[in-house]
Amino acid sequence: MALEPLDSCDLLCMDLPHAERVRATLPALGDIEPVADAARAFGDPTRLTIALALNAGGQMCGCDIAWIVGQSQKLVSHHLRKLKAADAVTSNREGKLVMYALTDRGTRLLATLTEALPTTSIVAEVTGVDRG
Numbered sequence: 349m350a351l352e353p354l355d356s357c358d359l360l361c362m363d364l365p366h367a368e369r370v371r372a373t374l375p376a377l378g379d380i381e382p383v384a385d386a387a388r389a390f391g392d393p394t395r396l397t398i399a400l401a402l403n404a405g406g407q408m409c410g411c412d413i414a415w416i417v418g419q420s421q422k423l424v425s426h427h428l429r430k431l432k433a434a435d436a437v438t439s440n441r442e443g444k445l446v447m448y449a450l451t452d453r454g455t456r457l458l459a460t461l462t463e464a465l466p467t468t469s470i471v472a473e474v475t476g477v478d479r480g
Contacts, residue, residue: 385433386435386436388434389433390457390458395430395431398428399431399436399450402448403455408447410428413428413448431454435453436451436453437449438450
């Protein structure tokens with residue numbers, strides 16, 4: 349005897365008025381996509397670590413970030429491009445250096461994500477909350 353899946357109803361029993369009210373509160377897909385892209389950008393452990401470093405240290409050059417996170421400059425540059433494409437990081441050239449910083453959006457998203465991290469000194473520094 350096969351077990352029936354528990355993730356779907358056996359019959360259509362929608363509470364249409366309730367479902368319509370909920371649907372009306374949702375933002376348009378075009379408004380959700382940039383937020384999903386930014387969240388996806390933090391979905392890689394290296395990118396999340398880079399963002400944490402930028403939040404703790406402020407504006408920094410790619411060389412410093414690479415040393416801080418313990419990765420090659422080439423790999424860090426790749427991840428910084430992804431973060432920049434998601435509007436989580438901004439960059440500007442200062443002479444021969446390219447300086448990176450979190451955007452306001454990146455800072456807000458990072459603060460939300462770090463709530464799920466275990467208590468560490470960096471989490472307390474990023475969020476301003478010591479959960480220890």
